[in-house]
Amino acid sequence: MKRLREDSIASLLADGEAPPGLELRRAEPAVQAELAGIRRLSRRLQVPEDVARPDPLFLARFRVRRDALRSAALSEQPWRRMAIRLLPLAASALLGAALAVWASGDRTSALGELEMSYLGTGVADVTLASTIDEPVLRIALGEL
């Protein structure tokens, strides 16, 4: 142990942890005063007797809480098991859907925009002349 601080000697003595050589210093007035201070503090920190006494009803209360925990755990078990199994499936389905939307949107957007600009509200308004101007439209609609 490192060199002891003078004022910590009283703590070691009060706790009964002082090495044998230090016991001789117990009689010194300064150490005595420190020891008295520590004892007063210890008395203040002590817990009331009833708190320290075993409580015969503690175990009964423990059983009630333990059983409540157990039944809560049991009732949620099937749901948890199902959720754990379904979670990867749900995640991969979501991922697949997102990929499909991304891929389909990317490939058809140009043609889709062109079709929309010609077809407007869904009524075919395309003449042979317009397919000559727009070869893409001719491919999309087939040879008119």
Place this chain on the structure above:
Amino acid sequence: MERAVGGGWAGEDSDEALVTRFRDGEEAAFETLVRRYEAPLRKLAFGYLRDRMLAEDVAQESLLLAYQRIGSLGRVEAFRSWLYRIAINRAHDHLRRRARKGEVGGEEGEARIRQLEEPVDAVARLVNRDLGRRLASALAELPERYRRPLLLKEIEGMTYAEIAELLGWPMGTVQIRIHRARLRLRERAAALFGPGGDEP
């Protein structure tokens, strides 16, 4: 039951044997541990919180957590240290929650119980309650690194070696922190309890 040197239990009733039996499915073995540790845990929690109801709650919660998580306990010999650490953490959580709410300690439930207790004299009762609150406040202001070893020493009566093992600190650190905790508390006591503050 045979109590071993150093506060442990020996033979069939040792903590290790009971934990092993509980893990093997003997429910009653854990109930023996509950009976064994309820009072020490309540005492320790009371040391932190100075409130009977919260102390009871901390003891219950700690044993329930131990019951649920006994599978995560590595060495069965470490059960006692593990359980105390759970209780210390729970008590510390309550203390932090209370500090956030701005309470200084000694809650309504505590006050109600105190009304039923001695001393019967109302003035003495008020003085007692006030002293309890001031002590709780002084303890709450202490850094956790000082409070923890001090309460294990003062309330549980553990040796420096036991505290060092439980907290995973070197012995010298335990000794110095207990000493510093006392110095700080005595200073606070002088400020809180007035002139001659650390007088009984």
